[in-house]
Amino acid sequence: MDHAIDSRRRRLMLSSAFAATGLGPLSTAAFAQAAKAKPLPKYAEWKYIDSLIVHSSNTIETRRAAFGSSVVVPTDILFVRNNIPPPEESIAYDPDAWEITVQGVGKPGKMTVGQLKRLGVETVAMVLQCSGNGRGFFAHKASGTQWTVGAAGCVLWSGVPLAAVVKAMGGVAGGMQFVTGSGGERIPDGIDRRQVAVERSVPLKAMETALLAWELNGEPLPLAHGGPLRLVIPGYYGVNNVKYLSRLSFTEKETDANIQSSGYRIRDIGKKGAPGQPTMWEMNVKSWINHPAGDGPMLPGMVQINGVAFAGVNAVRRVEVSTDGGKTWTDARFIGPDLGRYAWRQFVLPVQLRTGSHVLVSRATDAAGNVQPAERTENERGYGHNGWRDHAVKLTVA
Ligand SMILES: Nc1nc2c(c(=O)[nH]1)N[C@H]1C(S)=C(S)[C@@H](COP(=O)(O)O)O[C@H]1N2
Numbered sequence: 001m002d003h004a005i006d007s008r009r010r011r012l013m014l015s016s017a018f019a020a021t022g023l024g025p026l027s028t029a030a031f032a033q034a035a036k037a038k039p040l041p042k043y044a045e046w047k048y049i050d051s052l053i054v055h056s057s058n059t060i061e062t063r064r065a066a067f068g069s070s071v072v073v074p075t076d077i078l079f080v081r082n083n084i085p086p087p088e089e090s091i092a093y094d095p096d097a098w099e100i101t102v103q104g105v106g107k108p109g110k111m112t113v114g115q116l117k118r119l120g121v122e123t124v125a126m127v128l129q130c131s132g133n134g135r136g137f138f139a140h141k142a143s144g145t146q147w148t149v150g151a152a153g154c155v156l157w158s159g160v161p162l163a164a165v166v167k168a169m170g171g172v173a174g175g176m177q178f179v180t181g182s183g184g185e186r187i188p189d190g191i192d193r194r195q196v197a198v199e200r201s202v203p204l205k206a207m208e209t210a211l212l213a214w215e216l217n218g219e220p221l222p223l224a225h226g227g228p229l230r231l232v233i234p235g236y237y238g239v240n241n242v243k244y245l246s247r248l249s250f251t252e253k254e255t256d257a258n259i260q261s262s263g264y265r266i267r268d269i270g271k272k273g274a275p276g277q278p279t280m281w282e283m284n285v286k287s288w289i290n291h292p293a294g295d296g297p298m299l300p301g302m303v304q305i306n307g308v309a310f311a312g313v314n315a316v317r318r319v320e321v322s323t324d325g326g327k328t329w330t331d332a333r334f335i336g337p338d339l340g341r342y343a344w345r346q347f348v349l350p351v352q353l354r355t356g357s358h359v360l361v362s363r364a365t366d367a368a369g370n371v372q373p374a375e376r377t378e379n380e381r382g383y384g385h386n387g388w389r390d391h392a393v394k395l396t397v398a
């Protein structure tokens with residue numbers, strides 16, 4: 001990842017140059033915070049730490065203030081989530097040699113990334129978001145990483161449409177209902193695969209839009225984000241986008257791996273996860289404000305309230321913004337290019353902020369008419385939080 005290290009150095013140089021002029025993108029407080037922060041893990045050491053919150057070696061969040069106003073989130077500030085430690089870096093050295101097993105098709109067999117590249121190529125812009133994004137706002141201390149807003153990012157994936165691969169391999173075998181992807185992590189001897197394997201099933205219809213991706217934001221897919229090959233299911237929660245894809249199966253049933261059968265299930269607080277409860281597939285409609293981020297005092301006057309809005313498999317149609325905690329609302333304007341229904345839209349509302357305290361919130365509506373609710377839906381593991389109230393930016397203008 002030499003190119004990424006270079007870009008990080010370049011950015012560090014820029015930020016210290018700005019700091020010298022007093023125009024630093026980072027406040028002194030942010031520098032102090034960064035100084036005592038946990039270090040980045042080796043496989044993600046090329047990331048730009050000042051824009052990230054390192055929760056653990058396997059969970060890294062983008063800072064709210066670090067989200068830009070362009071549509072795409074740069075790879076070096078994109079969040080990372082690994083349920084188990086990633087494979088060795090060496091699997092990404094010769095990506096074209098990486099091999100996947102394909103089952104549940106007319107002609108099952110193996111395919112290398114090099115062979116897949118000959119079958120087709122497509123690009124999709126989509127929001128990658130962890131099911132637990134916003135978990136930190138739940139009052140019952142839901143177990144898991146306490147993400148706020150930054151376990152999400154809109155990115156560009158390039159790869160072969162899954163439908164083209166299936167066509168080349170004799171079509172989906174009769175009776176299959178699910179697409180099941182398996183992660184290529186090595187599971188130590190003596191550990192039950194079913195307990196820990198990252199293996200997810202999604203409904204067969206997702207095949208129409210899925211990609212097997214080898215490129216992220218115009219660069220070869222780094223190991224941290226699933227290189228050499230990743231299953232991409234546009235509009236579905238992060239967990240379904242299986243990294244280091246090693247096996248792809250069309251199956252009659254959902255996998256019995258824990259991560260599918262009992263994990264990632266919506267249930268009441270105190271209940272155990274079980275098949276039959278709603279699983280984290282399509283994402284719900286959601287928005288939040290990134291600027292101002294509420295991380296310091298502000299002077300009164302004109303402010304460009306800027307944030308992001310998206311709605312899973314649906315396009316987002318409208319965003320309203322309130323500066324009084326949701327009593328009154330004004331329509332915001334979308335800015336920048338529309339990269340399609342799976343991408344997020346950036347929105348802006350210029351407002352005059354007077355001296356005092358302000359609670360800034362946003363509320364999105366999707367093309368199907370779903371409106372982002374005020375409150376979160378309470379659930380044991382803190383999944384799917386799209387309540388606008390908890391995502392507020394609280395500001396003091398003085
Ligand atoms: N093989 C594999 N795929 C995986 C995971 C994993 O641990 N292993 N984590 C999933 C979860 S829970 C999320 S939110 C996303 C995170 O993607 P990222 O690390 O590229 O941001 O990857 C998903 N795919």
Ligand SMILES: [Mo]
Binds near residue numbers: 081129130131132
């Ligand atoms: Mo996740």
